[in-house]
Amino acid sequence: MAEQQKEPLSATVNKVLDEYLAALHADEEINSEAADRLDALLRKGKVPKFEDIDAVLFPPPKGTIP
Amino acid sequence: MICIKTIHIEEFRGIRTLDLDLGGENYGICGPNGTGKSGVVDAIEFCLTGNVTRLSGQGQGELSVRDHAPHVDQRENPGKAKVTITATVPSLGKEITITRSVKNPRATTITPADPAIQAIVDELQPHPEFALSRREIAKYVVTPPAQRSTDVQNLLRLDHIGNLRKAFVSYTNKCKRDAEEAERTRSRAEADLKSALGLPALDREKVLEKANAQRSVLGLPSLTELTPKISFKERAAEEGKDAKKSGIAKDVTLAELTTLSAAIQAGEPADLKENRESALASLKKLKDDEKALSLARAHGFITTGLDLVVEDACPLCDKPWEADELRAHLKAKLLSAEEMGTVLENLAKANGALIGGIGDRAAGIRKAAGYAQMLFPAIPRAELDAYAEALDDAKAALTAFQDDHSQIEGAIAALEVEWWGVPADAQTRLDETRIGVAALPDSSAKDKAIDFLAILQDRYERLLATTKTGRAMAARNATAQKVHDHYNTVSNKVLEDIYDAVAKEFTEFYKAINDDEGKFIGELKAEPAKLSFNVDFYGRGTFPPGAYHSEGHQDGMGVCLYLALMKHTLGDKFTFAVLDDVLMSVDTGHRREVCRLLKTKFPDVQFILTTHDRVWLQYMKTEGLIQNGQFFGGWNIETGPRIWDDTDIWTEIQEALDKDDVPRAAALLRRYLEYISAVLADNLRAQVEYRGDSNYDLGDLLPSTISRWKDRLEKGIKSAGRWGHDEVKAALEAKLAEANTLIQKTNAERWAINKSVHFNEWENFTNAEFKEVADAFKALLDHIRCTNSKCGGYPYLTPRKGASEQLRCSCGTININLKTK
Ligand SMILES: Nc1ncnc2c1ncn2[C@@H]1O[C@H](COP(=O)(O)OP(=O)(O)OP(=O)(O)O)[C@@H](O)[C@H]1O
Ligand SMILES: [Mg+2]
Ligand SMILES: [Zn+2]
Ligand SMILES: [Zn+2]
Numbered sequence: 001m002a003e004q005q006k007e008p009l010s011a012t013v014n015k016v017l018d019e020y021l022a023a024l025h026a027d028e029e030i031n032s033e034a035a036d037r038l039d040a041l042l043r044k045g046k047v048p049k050f051e052d053i054d055a056v057l058f059p060p061p062k063g064t065i066p
Numbered sequence: 067m068i069c070i071k072t073i074h075i076e077e078f079r080g081i082r083t084l085d086l087d088l089g090g091e092n093y094g095i096c097g098p099n100g101t102g103k104s105g106v107v108d109a110i111e112f113c114l115t116g117n118v119t120r121l122s123g124q125g126q127g128e129l130s131v132r133d134h135a136p137h138v139d140q141r142e143n144p145g146k147a148k149v150t151i152t153a154t155v156p157s158l159g160k161e162i163t164i165t166r167s168v169k170n171p172r173a174t175t176i177t178p179a180d181p182a183i184q185a186i187v188d189e190l191q192p193h194p195e196f197a198l199s200r201r202e203i204a205k206y207v208v209t210p211p212a213q214r215s216t217d218v219q220n221l222l223r224l225d226h227i228g229n230l231r232k233a234f235v236s237y238t239n240k241c242k243r244d245a246e247e248a249e250r251t252r253s254r255a256e257a258d259l260k261s262a263l264g265l266p267a268l269d270r271e272k273v274l275e276k277a278n279a280q281r282s283v284l285g286l287p288s289l290t291e292l293t294p295k296i297s298f299k300e301r302a303a304e305e306g307k308d309a310k311k312s313g314i315a316k317d318v319t320l321a322e323l324t325t326l327s328a329a330i331q332a333g334e335p336a337d338l339k340e341n342r343e344s345a346l347a348s349l350k351k352l353k354d355d356e357k358a359l360s361l362a363r364a365h366g367f368i369t370t371g372l373d374l375v376v377e378d379a380c381p382l383c384d385k386p387w388e389a390d391e392l393r394a395h396l397k398a399k400l401l402s403a404e405e406m407g408t409v410l411e412n413l414a415k416a417n418g419a420l421i422g423g424i425g426d427r428a429a430g431i432r433k434a435a436g437y438a439q440m441l442f443p444a445i446p447r448a449e450l451d452a453y454a455e456a457l458d459d460a461k462a463a464l465t466a467f468q469d470d471h472s473q474i475e476g477a478i479a480a481l482e483v484e485w486w487g488v489p490a491d492a493q494t495r496l497d498e499t500r501i502g503v504a505a506l507p508d509s510s511a512k513d514k515a516i517d518f519l520a521i522l523q524d525r526y527e528r529l530l531a532t533t534k535t536g537r538a539m540a541a542r543n544a545t546a547q548k549v550h551d552h553y554n555t556v557s558n559k560v561l562e563d564i565y566d567a568v569a570k571e572f573t574e575f576y577k578a579i580n581d582d583e584g585k586f587i588g589e590l591k592a593e594p595a596k597l598s599f600n601v602d603f604y605g606r607g608t609f610p611p612g613a614y615h616s617e618g619h620q621d622g623m624g625v626c627l628y629l630a631l632m633k634h635t636l637g638d639k640f641t642f643a644v645l646d647d648v649l650m651s652v653d654t655g656h657r658r659e660v661c662r663l664l665k666t667k668f669p670d671v672q673f674i675l676t677t678h679d680r681v682w683l684q685y686m687k688t689e690g691l692i693q694n695g696q697f698f699g700g701w702n703i704e705t706g707p708r709i710w711d712d713t714d715i716w717t718e719i720q721e722a723l724d725k726d727d728v729p730r731a732a733a734l735l736r737r738y739l740e741y742i743s744a745v746l747a748d749n750l751r752a753q754v755e756y757r758g759d760s761n762y763d764l765g766d767l768l769p770s771t772i773s774r775w776k777d778r779l780e781k782g783i784k785s786a787g788r789w790g791h792d793e794v795k796a797a798l799e800a801k802l803a804e805a806n807t808l809i810q811k812t813n814a815e816r817w818a819i820n821k822s823v824h825f826n827e828w829e830n831f832t833n834a835e836f837k838e839v840a841d842a843f844k845a846l847l848d849h850i851r852c853t854n855s856k857c858g859g860y861p862y863l864t865p866r867k868g869a870s871e872q873l874r875c876s877c878g879t880i881n882i883n884l885k886t887k
Contacts, residue, residue, distance in 0.1 A: 023552040047229045
C-alpha cells in the first residue's frame with residue numbers, strides 16, 4: 001500500500017463521485033477515457049493538484065517524449 | 067464501526083478499576099451525580115480516539131488529557147491510566163481488543179494485528195462524534211449557521227467534497243488564465259504580422275499579393291496558395307549578397323517604432339483607463355471590507371458570522387464590544403456573498419484587459435530594445451529592459467490577485483502606477499533607436515525584398531504556432547470549465563438531497579417523540595459557507611430552534627438531528643453511539659417515545675446511555691431498549707464508583723448478614739427498595755401522596771405500590787370474567803392469592819399502624835428476623851417481575867394515561883388484559 005493511512009472515502013463522497021462520473025460520461029464533449037481517468041484520480045482520496053488533473057484530462061499523446 | 071463487548075478501565079478519571087460487560091448490546095449506566103458515568107464515556111472515547119473531548123475541546127485551554135485524564139492520585143503515572151475495549155467488527159465478523167494508555171495516547175495496541183481492523187480503528191480517530199454529551203447537543207441546534215456548516219460537514223464527512231471543489235476551482239482558474247494569456251500572445255503575433263505587411267486586416271489574397279510583389283522583385287515565381295507549410299522566402303536567400311547586414315529590416319522596423327511612439331504619445335488608452343479605474347475602485351472597496359473581516363476574524367468568527375454579533379461581548383473571548391456599532395460596521399462594509407461574486411467577476415474582466423494592455427506595451431518595448439541592440443554601434447537597452455520589467459511586475463501583481471484574493475495590496479499598488487508613461491531615460495533610448503534605424507542606409511530593392519520575406523516568414527509561422535496553442539488552450543479551458551460545472555452541479559445536488567433527507571429524517575424522529583406536534587417540520591438549508599436549520603413553531607412559520615422553542619425541546623431536537631446525521635452519514639456503519647446524559651434533557655413526558663425511537667429506528671446500533679435518573683433507566687429496560695446496565699450506587703475518591711448490581715443486591719445483603727452486620731444489610735435493602743418501588747410506582751401508576759420536592763421515602767411509595775399491584779390483578783380478574791376467559795381468571799386469582807401471602811410476610815402494609823415492624827426499625831432486628839424480611843421482599847419482587855429469565859423486567863401499564871388497558875412486561879410474557887368493555 002503506497003498511500004499510507006488515508007481516510008477511506010465516505011459513502012457520500014462516493015455517491016458524489018458516482019454521479020459525477022455518470023454526468024461526465026453523459027457529456028459527449030468529454031472524452032470518456034479522460035472521464036474514467038479523472039474518476040480514478042478523484043477516488044484516490046487525496047486532493048489533486050493542477051498537474052494531476054491536467055495529466056488525466058490531457059495526457060501526452062502516446063509515443064511522444066515529454 | 068464496532069460493537070463493544072467489554073470495557074476494562076484502570077486509573078482513568080474518577081475510576082480506579084472497573085469492568086463492564088456490555089455483550090455488544092445496548093447498555094445503560096445509571097448513578098447519581100458524580101459517580102463516574104462520564105468517566106466511562108471518557109474512557110470509551112479515549113480508547114477509541116486517543117483523546118477526551120471534555121478535556122481538550124474548545125475552551126478547555128488549561129486542561130489536557132495527559133495531565134487530567136489519569137486518576138488524580140496517579141497524575142505522575144500516566145502509564146497506569148489505561149483502557150481496554152473488546153469489540154466485534156460486524157463488517158469483518160471479527161473480534162478485536164484495543165488498548166490505549168494515557169502515557170502514549172497516539173499508540174494503540176490492537177489484536178489481532180490486521181490492516182483491515184487497523185483501518186476501522188483509524189476511521190474512528192478523527193471522528194469522536196460517536197460520543198455525544200449533553201453539552202454538545204447545542205452544537206447542532208443553537209450554534210451559528212457558519213459553525214454548524216463546519217460541524218455538520220465534518221460529521222457528514224463532507225470535507226473531501228469541498229476540497230475537491232476547491233481543486234477544480236483552482237484548476238479551472240489556471241486554465242482560464244492560460245487561455246487568456248495564449249490568446250493575448252496570439253493577438254500580438256497577429257498584430258506583428260499585420261504591421262510587417264502594412265495591412266489593417268489579414269486576408270489571404272492580400273497576404274499573397276504582398277508576398278508575391280516582393281518575390282517578383284527577386285524574380286521568384288508567384289505563390290498561389292496560402293498553406294501552413296508555405297515558404298515565402300523560398301530561394302530568396304540565394305538572391306542575397308550583403309554579408310554585413312544589421313539584421314534590421316528598416317521599413318518594417320521604422321513603422322513599428324513609429325507606431326510605438328504614437329501609442330506612447332497618446333497616453334493611457336481610453337478603454338484601459340476605464341478598466342483601471344473600475345478595478346481600482348473595486349479593489350479598494352474589497353480592501354476596506356477585508357479590514358472589517360479581519361476585525362471579525364480576530365474575534366474568531368468568519369465572514370458570515372454576523373449572527374454572532376448580538377451579544378455585548380465576543381462569545382469566544384468575552385471581550386466587550388459595542389454590539390450595535392460593530393454590527394452596523396460589518397453590515398455597512400460586508401458585501402453579501404452575491405455582491406462579492408459580481409464584484410470579483412467584474413474585477414477579473416478589468417484585470418484581464420489590463421494584463422493584456424500592459425503585456426502589449428512590454429512586448430513592444432522589448433522588441434525596440436532588441437532593435438537598439440542590433441544597431442551599429444549598439445544603443446544600450448538596460449533602461450528599456452528596466453521599464454519592461456516594471457511592466458511585468460505590474461502584470462504579475464494583477465495575476466497574483468486573480469490567483470489569491472488576499473494579494474490585494476500589490477494589485478492596488480500596481481494600478482496606482484501610471485504604467486503607460488515611459489520613464490525619461492527609457493524614452494531617450496527609444497528616440498535614439500528610432501534615429502539610429504532611420505539613419506540606416508536604404509537597402510537595395512532586392513535586399514528589402516529578402517528582408518521583407520524573412521520577416522513575413524517568421525511572423526507568419528509565429529502566428530500559426532500561437533494560434534495553435536491558443537486553440538488548444540481554449541479547448542482545454544472549455545473542458546476544464548465543463549468538468550468543473552458538472553462537479554458543481556452534481557455535488558450541489560447530492561448535498562441538497564442529503565440535507566433534505568436529513569431534515570426529513572430529523573422531522574420524522576422529532577415527531578415520533580413528540581406525537582402532539584403533528585405539523586412539525588424541520589429544514590436544513592445550505593448557503594455558501596453556512597447551513598441554516600429552521601424548525602416549525604406551532605404553525606407560525608419556521609425559525610431557528612433557539613428563537614421560540616424551550617430548552618428541553620431544543621435538546622430533543624439536538625438528539626434527533628444528531629441521530630439523523632449519524633444515520634445518514636454512516637448508514638449501516640452506524641453501529642455504536644454513546645449518549646452521555648443526553649436523554650435526560652428529553653422531557654419526562656416523552657421518554658418512552660425516545661426509547662421506542664432508538665429501538666425501532668436503530669435496531670442495529672449499540673447505544674450506551676448514561677443517566678442519573680433510575681426511573682429513566684427502568685424505562686429503558688421496560689421498553690426493551692436496554693437489557694443490561696450498571697447502577698453506580700456511589701463514588702469515593704479512594705475506590706471510584708460503587709458498583710450496584712440489580713441482581714447482586716441479595717448476595718450483598720447476605721454477605722452483610724454473614725458478618726452479622728444487620729444495620730448494613732438493612733441500609734442496603736432499604737435503598738434498594740426505594741429504588742425499585744420508585745420504578746414500580748411509576749410503572750403501575752400507583753397513587754402516591756404528591757410531594758412537590760419529589761422526595762418520596764419508602765413509606766410513601768411501597769405500600770401504595772403494593773396495593774396498586776393487587777388492585778390491578780383484581781382488575782385483570784374482572785376483565786377475564788367479563789370476557790369469559792376462565793383459565794386466565796383462575797390463574798390470576800391464584801396470582802392474587804400468592805400476592806396476598808407474600809405481601810403479608812413483608813409486613814409492609816402494617817408499617818403505618820405498627821411501629822415495631824416499620825423499616826426504620828430494621829437495623830435493630832436480629833439477624834434471623836431481618837433475614838425473614840429480606841427473603842419476603844425478594845420473594846415478592848420475584849413474584850411481580852417477569853419469569854422469563856431473558857426479560858426479568860417489571861410489568862407496566864399501557865397506555866400511560868387514562869384508563870389502563872393492559873399490564874405487560876417488555877417481552878410480552880406478562881400480558882394481562884384490563885379492559886372490561
Ligand atoms: N482525574 C480524576 N481523578 C479523580 N477523580 C476524578 C477525576 N476526574 C473526575 N473525577 C471525579 O470522578 C467522579 C465521577 O465523575 P463523573 O464526571 O464521571 O460523574 P458523573 O457520574 O458523570 O456525574 P454527572 O451526573 O454529574 O455528570 C466525580 O466525583 C469527579 O469529581
Ligand atoms: Mg456526567
Ligand atoms: Zn473575541
Ligand atoms: Zn417479560
